[in-house]
Amino acid sequence: MPINLNHEAQVEWDKYLEASSMEEQIAHLERFVGVVVKHKGVENHLRMAKQKLKRLKATQEKMRQAKKGSGERWLVPKGEDAQIAIIGTVNAGKSSILNSLSHSDSAAKVGAYPFTTVKPEVGSTTARGARLQLVELPAIVEGSVRGEMSGKLVLAGIRNSDCVILTIDLTHNPVEQLKLILKELSVGKIRLNTEKPSVIIEKVGSGNIQVFNSHYYEGKGNDEITEIMRTKGYMNVIVRFHGPTTVDQFFDALDYTISYLPAIIFATKGDVKGSKSNYSTLMEYISTNKLPLEIIPVSSSNNEGFDSIEETIFNKLNKIRVFTRNNVGDISERPIILDKGSTIENAIEVLSKKMLRFFRFARVWGKSAKFDGEKVGLDRILEDGDVIQVFA
Ligand SMILES: Nc1nc2c(ncn2[C@@H]2O[C@H](COP(=O)(O)OP(=O)(O)OP(=O)(O)O)[C@@H](O)[C@H]2O)c(=O)[nH]1
Numbered sequence: 001m002p003i004n005l006n007h008e009a010q011v012e013w014d015k016y017l018e019a020s021s022m023e024e025q026i027a028h029l030e031r032f033v034g035v036v037v038k039h040k041g042v043e044n045h046l047r048m049a050k051q052k053l054k055r056l057k058a059t060q061e062k063m064r065q066a067k068k069g070s071g072e073r074w075l076v077p078k079g080e081d082a083q084i085a086i087i088g089t090v091n092a093g094k095s096s097i098l099n100s101l102s103h104s105d106s107a108a109k110v111g112a113y114p115f116t117t118v119k120p121e122v123g124s125t126t127a128r129g130a131r132l133q134l135v136e137l138p139a140i141v142e143g144s145v146r147g148e149m150s151g152k153l154v155l156a157g158i159r160n161s162d163c164v165i166l167t168i169d170l171t172h173n174p175v176e177q178l179k180l181i182l183k184e185l186s187v188g189k190i191r192l193n194t195e196k197p198s199v200i201i202e203k204v205g206s207g208n209i210q211v212f213n214s215h216y217y218e219g220k221g222n223d224e225i226t227e228i229m230r231t232k233g234y235m236n237v238i239v240r241f242h243g244p245t246t247v248d249q250f251f252d253a254l255d256y257t258i259s260y261l262p263a264i265i266f267a268t269k270g271d272v273k274g275s276k277s278n279y280s281t282l283m284e285y286i287s288t289n290k291l292p293l294e295i296i297p298v299s300s301s302n303n304e305g306f307d308s309i310e311e312t313i314f315n316k317l318n319k320i321r322v323f324t325r326n327n328v329g330d331i332s333e334r335p336i337i338l339d340k341g342s343t344i345e346n347a348i349e350v351l352s353k354k355m356l357r358f359f360r361f362a363r364v365w366g367k368s369a370k371f372d373g374e375k376v377g378l379d380r381i382l383e384d385g386d387v388i389q390v391f392a
Pocket residue numbers: 088089090091092093094095096097109110111112113114115116117118138139268269270271272298299300301302
């Protein structure tokens with residue numbers, strides 16, 4: 001936290017920390033630099049603020065360029081804490097879900113005719129301070145993976161996201177829709193709710209093919225692994241298993257182009273007659289085939305099923321929200337978003353790398369604290385919703 005700042009500078013700094021968009025962050029940092037009273041005690045802080053400002057402006061410029069460049073326009077630049085792709089077959093109700101989640105009538109055009117959405121449509125929502133960018137992608141069709149109906153761009157859009165909402169229309173053949181989507185995604189090398197294989201493959205300069213912990217491998221052990229690596233053209237490589245690995249998972253691990261994404265099914269149009277029996281059919285299919293997919297029934301028309309849905313989406317992301325507390329006890333509205341398992345050190349890295357060098361201790365409130373305001377060091381693992389105050 002900044003120390004020895006004059007009041008106006010402190011106000012701008014706090015506003016910067018709580019800003020909800022990059023534009024606001026830039027505006028408050030610019031004002032901060034303009035109003036800060038310079039003295040020895042703030043030199044480091046000011047330098048760090050200027051560097052942050054420079055970085056933010058560079059990112060903003062990149063996003064502007066990406067929007068301009070025609071080929072890139074399809075990939076929506078990540079402007080928020082996480083990007084959620086809304087996908088599904090044609091007319092499934094994707095735009096309606098985008099509008100419901102964005103609390104808007106017009107984030108995307110809804111149409112009773114097919115292919116109303118032909119390019120990505122963007123909306124946003126928040127989950128207790130975390131900003132979720134919602135991107136509806138045009139419909140997935142038979143052959144998306146070969147490029148049908150801009151399919152390659154749709155798949156690239158999915159890979160660019162942090163989580164997928166799979167829209168299934170409950171008014172007709174839900175299982176067929178799900179099968180079609182999963183087939184296109186699977187061929188398109190996108191795995192949903194699937195753990196990355198527990199094997200690490202590391203190319204090395206010499207030493208041939210070395211295999212560690214091959215007892216975890218479901219196949220025939222060292223010789224088979226060495227043979228596979230040889231036929232794949234590897235000469236010097238370390239293969240290290242960290243947990244049970246099937247033959248399929250081993251081949252997946254060798255393919256660096258596979259994307260692993262969390263996903264949820266939104267089974268929509270639940271207000272329509274007959275949707276309940278289609279919902280049961282879909283649930284049965286998922287449980288019989290042991291698909292790792294959770295279904296949330298919704299109706300965009302009746303705005304049903306959307307209560308605390310932002311929390312459900314956020315929980316899929318494997319991220320945590322950490323709030324900061326300033327020296328007068330105010331808590332930031334906007335959290336820092338970190339990967340699950342992050343520590344105080346990781347949080348400070350996001351706030352300011354320089355602060356790490358001057359770190360003395362931190363105080364924590366929330367699930368990871370043994371008591372309110374517990375004094376902790378850099379290695380304390382944080383939990384979702386924690387509040388921290390850093391003393392530097
Ligand atoms: N009854 C009912 N109709 C819905 C619901 N959601 C969407 N619809 C209708 O379904 C049709 C398609 O909705 P959209 O939201 O445009 O679907 P989409 O998946 O974005 O469609 P495309 O972009 O064309 O692929 C429209 O006529 C909507 O009014 C719902 O929850 N209940």
